[in-house]
Amino acid sequence: xxxxxxxxxxxxxxxLANIKNGDxxxxxxxxxxxxxxxxxxxxxxxxxxxxPIISPYNPFDLAQVDLMDASLPPSWMxxxxxxxxxxxxxxxxxxxxxxxxxxxxxxxxxFASVIxxxxxxxxxxxxxxxxxxxxxxxxxxxxxxxxSFPAILIALLVDGIFRVALPKDLHDLLALYVIIVAIAxxxxxxxxxxxxxxxxxxxxxxxxxxxxxxxxPSFIIILRHILPNVMGPVLVIGTIHLALAIIxxxxxxxxxxxxxxxxPSLGTLIRIGNEYLFSGEWWIxxxxxxxxxxxxxxxxxxxxxxxxxxxxxxx
Amino acid sequence: xxxxxxxxxxxxxLVMLAVALIAFALFQFVGDPINNMVGxxxxxxxxxxxxxxxxxxxxxxxxxxxFVGNALRGExxxxxxxxxxxxxxxxERFSATIELSFVSAVIALVVGVPMGIYTxxxxxxxxxxxxxTLSLIxxxxxxxxxxxxxxxxxxxxxxxxxxxxxxxxxxxxxxSTGFLTASGLKALILPSITLALFQMTLIMRLVRxxxxxxxxxxxxxxxxxxxxxxxxxxxxxxxxxxxxxxITITGLQLGSIIxxxxxxxxxxxxPGMGLLFIQAIGDADIPIMAAYxxxxxxxxxxxxxxxxxxxxRIDPRLRTSTSGSGGQ
Numbered sequence: 001x002x003x004x005x006x007x008x009x010x011x012x013x014x015x016l017a018n019i020k021n022g023d024x025x026x027x028x029x030x031x032x033x034x035x036x037x038x039x040x041x042x043x044x045x046x047x048x049x050x051x052p053i054i055s056p057y058n059p060f061d062l063a064q065v066d067l068m069d070a071s072l073p074p075s076w077m078x079x080x081x082x083x084x085x086x087x088x089x090x091x092x093x094x095x096x097x098x099x100x101x102x103x104x105x106x107x108x109x110x111f112a113s114v115i116x117x118x119x120x121x122x123x124x125x126x127x128x129x130x131x132x133x134x135x136x137x138x139x140x141x142x143x144x145x146x147x148s149f150p151a152i153l154i155a156l157l158v159d160g161i162f163r164v165a166l167p168k169d170l171h172d173l174l175a176l177y178v179i180i181v182a183i184a185x186x187x188x189x190x191x192x193x194x195x196x197x198x199x200x201x202x203x204x205x206x207x208x209x210x211x212x213x214x215x216x217p218s219f220i221i222i223l224r225h226i227l228p229n230v231m232g233p234v235l236v237i238g239t240i241h242l243a244l245a246i247i248x249x250x251x252x253x254x255x256x257x258x259x260x261x262x263x264p265s266l267g268t269l270i271r272i273g274n275e276y277l278f279s280g281e282w283w284i285x286x287x288x289x290x291x292x293x294x295x296x297x298x299x300x301x302x303x304x305x306x307x308x309x310x311x312x313x314x315x
Numbered sequence: 316x317x318x319x320x321x322x323x324x325x326x327x328x329l330v331m332l333a334v335a336l337i338a339f340a341l342f343q344f345v346g347d348p349i350n351n352m353v354g355x356x357x358x359x360x361x362x363x364x365x366x367x368x369x370x371x372x373x374x375x376x377x378x379x380x381x382f383v384g385n386a387l388r389g390e391x392x393x394x395x396x397x398x399x400x401x402x403x404x405x406x407e408r409f410s411a412t413i414e415l416s417f418v419s420a421v422i423a424l425v426v427g428v429p430m431g432i433y434t435x436x437x438x439x440x441x442x443x444x445x446x447x448t449l450s451l452i453x454x455x456x457x458x459x460x461x462x463x464x465x466x467x468x469x470x471x472x473x474x475x476x477x478x479x480x481x482x483x484x485x486x487x488x489x490x491s492t493g494f495l496t497a498s499g500l501k502a503l504i505l506p507s508i509t510l511a512l513f514q515m516t517l518i519m520r521l522v523r524x525x526x527x528x529x530x531x532x533x534x535x536x537x538x539x540x541x542x543x544x545x546x547x548x549x550x551x552x553x554x555x556x557x558x559x560x561x562i563t564i565t566g567l568q569l570g571s572i573i574x575x576x577x578x579x580x581x582x583x584x585x586p587g588m589g590l591l592f593i594q595a596i597g598d599a600d601i602p603i604m605a606a607y608x609x610x611x612x613x614x615x616x617x618x619x620x621x622x623x624x625x626x627x628r629i630d631p632r633l634r635t636s637t638s639g640s641g642g643q
Binding site: 141149150156157161165243247254255256257270274277278280282293296300304 | 337344451454455460463466478567570571574577578581582592597611615619
């Protein structure tokens with residue numbers, strides 16, 4: 001097993017070297033929108049990761065929250081307080097800090113569910129494409145069926161079922177994991193289908209036959225030789241899926257079946273703000289909304305560029 | 316052709332059975348249905364009798380068959396929260412969701428198709444580029460945010476349009492319609508635009524991609540060589556060949572629109588099935604969840620089945636080669 005890991009490290013390094021010297025790097029520096037998106041994405045990701053250090057307040061610490069400061073408008077408005085740059089929410093939490101922490105949760109859910117989805121989808125795709133036969137038919141039928149439903153609906157259904165199936169006191173505690181699993185389950189099909197068709201194209205090539213002839217075990221052929229050759233499209237799907245996962249998480253939280261208000265993600269914040277929309281407190285939902293769009297848009301732009309860069313046909 | 320249809324129908328039945336199993340499992344594993352039905356003052360003996368009468372002591376597969384039998388007749392029992400038959404609750408809200416979805420689909424098509432044609436014909440035009448950029452923003456903008464923005468602008472700031480509810484409705488039999496009253500139509504505007512936007516960008520991008528594909532085909536070049544003018548080239552030849560996949564995808568998207576209506580209905584407090592379902596998740600109201608699960612699966616499976624069969628009928632190329640393997 002360790003030898004597999006080692007060679008994977010090496011092939012990763014090789015890939016990295018290829019990326020640096022190759023087309024991708026070149027096209028990146030030539031595409032203003034890619035650079036712009038990368039900068040925005042990096043800034044949002046870094047500020048989310050370092051939220052506890054950057055943010056002026058800790059929204060989860062009840063001692064720092066003063067209900068008297070609830071629903072203050074942003075600092076540049078007449079009634080705003082200069083202590084709170086973007087104002088406060090209904091519980092008196094500093095909105096700027098809450099957004100940073102919320103983005104952190106949104107990204108965590110996004111990355112975690114994309115990684116699980118990717119491993120699941122790529123794994124099933126490899127098996128389906130390499131083994132073929134009945135295994136392939138079964139996996140692809142399930143994929144077909146799932147693909148006919150929108151991902152967000154699948155995530156909502158899985159999340160809803162877990163939610164009612166778990167005892168009440170558990171589900172706030174496990175909400176984070178439930179939502180990650182729900183989004184992960186909703187997203188594996190794209191990976192599986194793409195990987196499967198690439199594997200079917202790869203497995204008839206000479207290097208695979210050579211591997212089979214010298215008696216390498218199937219899993220080594222699959223993991224060491226085929227996998228690196230089918231990862232390109234997976235990277236693209238993964239990037240676009242990250243944006244989608246962030247949006248799905250926000251939507252579920254907005255619908256009230258995602259993360260609870262005690263540990264709000266961006267979607268939960270927008271939901272909280274939505275209740276105060278009619279009483280004129282627009283900032284509680286608008287600023288988290290802007291943060292969400294900027295995050296999703298920058299990741300989407302990156303994915304778009306990556307797709308064009310890796311697919312010369314589209315240029 | 317026949318064997319393809321039979322295979323697809325069997326596959327659809329299998330999917331429905333699987334969904335029914337999930338819905339049934341919900342009833343089995345979540346809470347005690349007796350506790351959900353009776354108050355605390357019911358004695359143990361009465362509970363046991365009720366359990367026996369409802370057949371909850373029967374073997375599990377008999378209970379499952381009974382569940383499927385009831386589901387086929389549209390019966391899912393009583394809602395734990397509303398204390399009303401689920402079929403009645405869903406029936407009341409069905410028309411609200413269908414009307415909203417229908418109007419959105421029409422908006423998406425009427426706006427999306429021309430935009431797609433335009434961006435395909437004037438690929439490098441300024442307007443095309445801004446359409447494409449807007450559509451990328453549209454994809455990154457979650458439905459609920461679009462809804463909130465529309466509410467903020469038209470409902471709260473300008474107060475031009477109602478931002479929640481359905482307005483006045485007129486009942487025609489069991490179908491309640493908002494088409495016949497001014498307030499009903501007004502209430503429809505914001506939610507239907509919200510629901511339509513995402514599908515619109517999708518249809519636009521699809522029409523554009525298909526159109527560009529067709530424009531590269533030999534028969535278009537030949538048409539040009541024959542000296543056909545642009546208009547007949549674009550609309551009589553290219554567009555016609557573009558429409559088959561567009562119709563297919565649009566048909567498939569009908570299901571998505573109904574599913575996405577969950578979000579729009581929540582934002583606008585639109586009294587449809589989606590809102591009912593979301594509230595049911597919050598209340599752990601399993602009969603409603605189960606019924607919605609089965610209903611939405613049925614809608615999707617039916618739409619897919621019809622589109623698949625139509626597609627094979629419309630496109631003769633598919634009839635011979637892949638008659639055994641649908642969904643390719």
